[in-house]
Amino acid sequence: MVRSLSADGGSFKDPAGQVYRISGETGGARVVRGLSDAAAAEMRNLLAEPFFQQLMADGHVVKTAMLDGKDADARQVIEDGWSGAAEHEAVGFITYPYEWPFSMLKDAALLQLRLLEAAARNGWLLKDATSFNVQWMDARPVFIDVPSFVRWEDGDYWRGYRQFCATFLTPLLLTAHLDIPFQPLLRGRLEGIPPEEAAKYFYGLRRFKRGVLPHIWFPAKAEGRARKRGGGGHTRRRQSRTMLLALLDSMSRLIGKLSYRPAGSDWAEYGRTHSYDEADFLRKKDFVRRHAASRSPDLVWDLGANTGVFSRIAAERSGTVVAVDGDQSAIDMLYHETRTDCPSNIVPLVMDLANLSPSQGWAGLERPAFEERGSPDMVMCLALVHHMRVSANVPLRLFVGWLRSLNATVMLEFVGRGDEMFQKLIENKSEDYADYTAANFEAEVRSRFAVRDRLKLKGGLREMFALEPI
Amino acid sequence: MSEKVVVILAYVDPGSAGFIIVSVLGFLAAAGYTARAYISRLKGMVFRSGQDAGGNRGQGQVESRPGRRGRGSGEKPQR
Numbered sequence: 001m002v003r004s005l006s007a008d009g010g011s012f013k014d015p016a017g018q019v020y021r022i023s024g025e026t027g028g029a030r031v032v033r034g035l036s037d038a039a040a041a042e043m044r045n046l047l048a049e050p051f052f053q054q055l056m057a058d059g060h061v062v063k064t065a066m067l068d069g070k071d072a073d074a075r076q077v078i079e080d081g082w083s084g085a086a087e088h089e090a091v092g093f094i095t096y097p098y099e100w101p102f103s104m105l106k107d108a109a110l111l112q113l114r115l116l117e118a119a120a121r122n123g124w125l126l127k128d129a130t131s132f133n134v135q136w137m138d139a140r141p142v143f144i145d146v147p148s149f150v151r152w153e154d155g156d157y158w159r160g161y162r163q164f165c166a167t168f169l170t171p172l173l174l175t176a177h178l179d180i181p182f183q184p185l186l187r188g189r190l191e192g193i194p195p196e197e198a199a200k201y202f203y204g205l206r207r208f209k210r211g212v213l214p215h216i217w218f219p220a221k222a223e224g225r226a227r228k229r230g231g232g233g234h235t236r237r238r239q240s241r242t243m244l245l246a247l248l249d250s251m252s253r254l255i256g257k258l259s260y261r262p263a264g265s266d267w268a269e270y271g272r273t274h275s276y277d278e279a280d281f282l283r284k285k286d287f288v289r290r291h292a293a294s295r296s297p298d299l300v301w302d303l304g305a306n307t308g309v310f311s312r313i314a315a316e317r318s319g320t321v322v323a324v325d326g327d328q329s330a331i332d333m334l335y336h337e338t339r340t341d342c343p344s345n346i347v348p349l350v351m352d353l354a355n356l357s358p359s360q361g362w363a364g365l366e367r368p369a370f371e372e373r374g375s376p377d378m379v380m381c382l383a384l385v386h387h388m389r390v391s392a393n394v395p396l397r398l399f400v401g402w403l404r405s406l407n408a409t410v411m412l413e414f415v416g417r418g419d420e421m422f423q424k425l426i427e428n429k430s431e432d433y434a435d436y437t438a439a440n441f442e443a444e445v446r447s448r449f450a451v452r453d454r455l456k457l458k459g460g461l462r463e464m465f466a467l468e469p470i
Numbered sequence: 471m472s473e474k475v476v477v478i479l480a481y482v483d484p485g486s487a488g489f490i491i492v493s494v495l496g497f498l499a500a501a502g503y504t505a506r507a508y509i510s511r512l513k514g515m516v517f518r519s520g521q522d523a524g525g526n527r528g529q530g531q532v533e534s535r536p537g538r539r540g541r542g543s544g545e546k547p548q549r
Binding site: 157158159161162214215218219222223225226227239240242243244246247249250 | 500
């Protein structure tokens with residue numbers, strides 16, 4: 001059987017290793033890391049450490065095992081120029097920190113500190129501390145960059161501190177203290193927010209907010225002084241373990257106390273404030289349940305998911321449901337529910353639906369676009385079309401055409417012009433959106449999809465569609 | 471004539487102050503950690519000595535509470 005080997009575009013920074021995705025005609029993609037001689041030896045040492053085995057068993061670090069030369073996929077990787085190969089458990093759907101709500105970044109930050117503490121207590125360090133090294137499996141943060149664990153050599157200190165602050169702590173402080181969403185900042189700066197830039201947000205008395213003086217203001221001053229000096233001046237000195245552990249403890253307590261409570265959110269109260277009567281709401285739920293169950297899709301996108309009422313229904317019979325919404329507090333609420341009473345196969349993401357994450361980084365390959373990280377089998381966009389037309393100014397033709405390009409079953413709810421929510425959207429608009437009619441919508445749909453099922457709601461003001469691409 | 475040193479910023483590692491920063495913060499955190507440990511120990515000593523001054527009520531208090539806890543949790547005290 002032919003199996004294709006493709007190098008991961010984001011795995012080029014470490015000269016001692018390279019991640020490959022290996023997939024066959026029948027699916028079943030594996031994630032295999034090619035390793036240099038020294039890196040393979042270090043990996044074997046790490047895998048033999050009891051603390052590391054415990055971290056894997058607890059689900060904090062991605063499950064990893066060395067492969068021997070009998071494994072056909074390992075042989076392919078070795079033939080590509082590596083001395084050894086290790087396999088990592090594959091992550092269902094790759095996400096990036098600029099798509100996470102506040103609580104996901106916070107939990108990922110606490111995981112990073114916990115791992116570093118466990119490593120430091122056992123004679124190891126984490127050489128990197130970027131939030132891109134964390135992914136999500138079963139609604140839990142999982143550390144995936146195993147070669148970041150290195151032996152704590154004499155003369156070493158926590159070199160990842162700056163990176164940790166730039167990609168975890170500073171974004172959290174900006175959102176918690178100043179209500180500035182960190183997602184656009186992290187999307188614009190993949191290396192995170194440097195202290196001198198962050199210090200400009202915390203001017204005047206703002207610098208006295210919790211955690212700002214030690215982790216933003218002081219590093220900004222120290223770096224500014226080092227830059228004026230022309231850098232250098234650093235002699236190799238070992239940071240004591242006690243000081244590192246105390247610093248980690250203090251940072252964990254600081255992050256643990258950070259919270260984000262936005263003053264008002266459009267959708268966070270959705271479960272209580274939607275515009276349906278109870279009977280229609282139940283019929284809508286039943287429609288979603290029936291069509292999700294009939295397909296049992298591997299990957300579902302719920303676009304405009306708000307607090308995930310329908311993501312949860314779809315998740316009952318699906319592999320993974322990626323729930324996307326532009327409202328951080330609604331998605332934050334959904335994340336908390338996935339940690340408690342919700343199916344854990346939901347991946348909640350914050351994203352502007354008129355500006356989905358693009359391909360970014362080196363050669364546009366380092367962080368693939370949202371649409372390139374997996375083809376959905378089913379796309380749900382319930383009561384989204386009117387927002388795309390009015391708020392984002394995307395013509396119906398373009399939106400329906402884009403849905404067709406995904407080549408997936410679509411479950412869609414059309415909100416008619418007479419609906420009070422549509423009227424509310426256009427009340428301050430000068431344009432009348434004349435193309436936005438049920439007849440135009442249906443014509444656009446029928447030229448690209450077969451209508452398998454439909455259901456009128458709210459006395460015909462809204463209509464649910466189950467569509468198959470033709 | 472004095473030489474003017476021109477620093478080209480693109481060549482300066484932004485993390486060159488890293489060791490100083492983590493050392494200072496680590497020292498402060500360790501000092502804070504130690505201070506909290508001493509304060510906690512001091513509180514413990516004061517609390518214990520207060521109990522001793524009241525006639526060593528530690529064990530007695532635990533035994534005398536079921537009635538109060540019973541009211542709080544809706545349980546009836548045993549008769």
